[in-house]
Amino acid sequence: MAILAQPTTKGKLRIFNLALGYAGIMPLVSELDEGTKADACTQFYPEALESVLDDHDWNCAVVRKSLAKEEETPEYGYSFRFKRPKDCVLIRSIEGLSKGEYQVEGDFILCDQESINISFTSKAIKAEVLSQHVRDLVAIKLAFYISPILKANVKDSVILDQLYDKYFMKARIIDGKESVRTAKHEDSWVEQFN
Numbered sequence: 001m002a003i004l005a006q007p008t009t010k011g012k013l014r015i016f017n018l019a020l021g022y023a024g025i026m027p028l029v030s031e032l033d034e035g036t037k038a039d040a041c042t043q044f045y046p047e048a049l050e051s052v053l054d055d056h057d058w059n060c061a062v063v064r065k066s067l068a069k070e071e072e073t074p075e076y077g078y079s080f081r082f083k084r085p086k087d088c089v090l091i092r093s094i095e096g097l098s099k100g101e102y103q104v105e106g107d108f109i110l111c112d113q114e115s116i117n118i119s120f121t122s123k124a125i126k127a128e129v130l131s132q133h134v135r136d137l138v139a140i141k142l143a144f145y146i147s148p149i150l151k152a153n154v155k156d157s158v159i160l161d162q163l164y165d166k167y168f169m170k171a172r173i174i175d176g177k178e179s180v181r182t183a184k185h186e187d188s189w190v191e192q193f194n
Contacts, residue, residue, distance in 0.1 A: 011127030011135075016041040018139030019048075022160060023147040040146040048142040050123045052134060053089045055168065059178045060131040062092065063122040069114055078103065078110035087124035094118050131178075133171035140164045 017027035020037060028038055053061055067082040074081050084091075084107045094102055094109070095117040102111035109116065130138065144160040 009127055011130070012045065015045070015127055015135055015139050015142065018136065019142035019146060022140055022143035022163070023150060023156065025150055037146075037150060040149050041142060044142055044145040045138075046123070048138050048145055049125075050089060051141050052137045053121050053123055053125075055137075056172055056175065057090050057092050057121050058131070058134050059175055060129060060134055061089075061121045061123075061125045062119055063087070063125075064117065064119050066115065066117050067109070070108070074110050079112045080110070080114060082109040082111075082116055083107060084109055085118075085120065085122070087122045088118075088120045089123045090121040092119040092121065131175070133167070133174050136167055137164065137171055140167060 013028060013030070016038070019041060020027050025037060028041070052058075063085075065085055067085075069080045069082055072081060073079065084104070091104060091109070094111070097111060097113065097116070102109055102116075104110075109118070127135065127138075140160055140163055144157060144164065147156045147160065
């Protein structure tokens, strides 16, 4: 039994213990707990977090960053290329550009502006910064990943998947109430009726 590779923060410990509870397993005692439970939680936490962040552009995980253009330019179609931040899960918006004025290709953002400011969902977000509803979703997703390892019950996976879907709908509604986005960067189907 090995000690956790990195000391776990109290926010992560709360998520780990929620996940273990959802999986029907006794909680960890401290941030330096050791054993199979701690190892499984530590191993699958990044994957669970990224999966939840990829499902929706959660307000608690938004980061803003100015990007400088790359030396190499795109072969055609756009004038400039920018390296997508390593912690970027989902680009929410690029200041001054609508969706048709830029293209995301792999690790790069292509456009005709020399410099850009982006807003994106970051997977480098600390557990303590996540809103409670997002922490719950990460815990459920983590339980889904660790349950087969710690107690092989396929039924649990189905129940956890259903629980995630139920919590996800509620969490999106709560998240939507936290900030109102302008229709400028959203699909403009409403505009056709004005």
